[in-house]
Amino acid sequence: MIDSDIKELIHNARRIGVVSHVRPDGDAIGSALGLGLALAYKGKQVQVVLRDGVSRTFRHLPGAELVKKAFTEECDLYISVDASDLLRTGGVFGDRQPDICIDHHITNTCFAKLNLVDDKSVATCEVLAIHIPAWGLEITREVADNLLTGIVSDSIGFRTTNTTSRSLRCAADLMDIGSDISELHNKALVSRSFEAANYWGYALGRLEREDRLVWTALTLADRQRSGYQSNDDADLTNILSSFEDKDIAVLFVEQSANQTKVSWRSRPGVDVSKIALEMGGGGHAAAAGADLTGTFDEIKSRVLSKTRQYLETIIDEPQNGVQVNGNGANNGK
Numbered sequence: 001m002i003d004s005d006i007k008e009l010i011h012n013a014r015r016i017g018v019v020s021h022v023r024p025d026g027d028a029i030g031s032a033l034g035l036g037l038a039l040a041y042k043g044k045q046v047q048v049v050l051r052d053g054v055s056r057t058f059r060h061l062p063g064a065e066l067v068k069k070a071f072t073e074e075c076d077l078y079i080s081v082d083a084s085d086l087l088r089t090g091g092v093f094g095d096r097q098p099d100i101c102i103d104h105h106i107t108n109t110c111f112a113k114l115n116l117v118d119d120k121s122v123a124t125c126e127v128l129a130i131h132i133p134a135w136g137l138e139i140t141r142e143v144a145d146n147l148l149t150g151i152v153s154d155s156i157g158f159r160t161t162n163t164t165s166r167s168l169r170c171a172a173d174l175m176d177i178g179s180d181i182s183e184l185h186n187k188a189l190v191s192r193s194f195e196a197a198n199y200w201g202y203a204l205g206r207l208e209r210e211d212r213l214v215w216t217a218l219t220l221a222d223r224q225r226s227g228y229q230s231n232d233d234a235d236l237t238n239i240l241s242s243f244e245d246k247d248i249a250v251l252f253v254e255q256s257a258n259q260t261k262v263s264w265r266s267r268p269g270v271d272v273s274k275i276a277l278e279m280g281g282g283g284h285a286a287a288a289g290a291d292l293t294g295t296f297d298e299i300k301s302r303v304l305s306k307t308r309q310y311l312e313t314i315i316d317e318p319q320n321g322v323q324v325n326g327n328g329a330n331n332g333k
Contacts (some may be wrong), residue, residue: 003134006100009114010135013077015045019098020081021088022186022291023232023261024050024151026058026188031081031102031124033063034146038137045212047071051090055230060187061149062142082124082150084282086111087291102127107273107282119284121169122160125150129170141178148174148181153188156238161268163287168280178254189238196234199226203251213311214243215304217252219296231255233263237287240266247314248272248307255291263289264307275310279303 005325010016018026018036029050050073054064070092080098083089084105089098101112104127107120121127125147132139141291151171155163158171175181202222208215218233227233233253240249247270253261262279264272264287271285279302281290292299 007135016077017047017075018079019049019089021032021083022051027123027150028082029058030150032148034143037063038143049092051092085109107277122163122183123150123154144174144177144179148179148219149184149188152185181208195227199228199234200236214245214246215250220256237263254296260292262303
């Protein structure tokens, strides 16, 4: 049983490192902090490492101040959460192979020595909420706040098609521990800074559409002009997901002169993880992403060409409603 194996590894370790992916979203931060705090309450020495730190949206979460951008000392046990492949962790593991990988992405490459991947869960925080007690750890109010944030944010308030009754039961259990779902939902999904809204404006002003394919972009210049401090999309993918009469929406976020983050969002029945996987990325059927190297214009041309080719291969099924997808251009998405 994988739970007993993980429990034994945790029991035998004194210093534990917990890592998640670059440009961390609510599920990445919530799972890293939730597990990190549960381990700390058990008496473990814990380092929570996120290469890009914690974005302003999630700095209210318990333990956010403990996050480091690199390991400061060696650990006995290394755990990756919410990352579909090793590259997504941003190199913080160095040449170490993680001991444990805990994730919910269908494209996970099982890159750790021991892998717990449940692609039926709406979030990695849901996986942790289910399994943490089996590892001899306690879900306190602080842990619950982090886990509930991950579930709420990755499901966009329980609106994604992969939300299940189990997701709702997990959330209810975390609420029973004391988490305020209204407050956590507001901070994760509703409240936005002026800079983030200004950042969105540049992309919304350059929206393009070709039949049922929609795309837009955020550039380095946009980030500078808007004053937005993070290198993510400020959850603009949630807006693109809500568009009517689209099969796929694509967002390009320029990271540097030769690197661009690409996020795909799709309606039910259109599996964009196939495109992302072919281009070296990953994610879910309805929400996927990839980090690509090259000039911004070259990447944009290549991605749109691949996406058009994929759309030509699928059957145009009737759309019974608007698909609302996970936000995480960041979870490999």
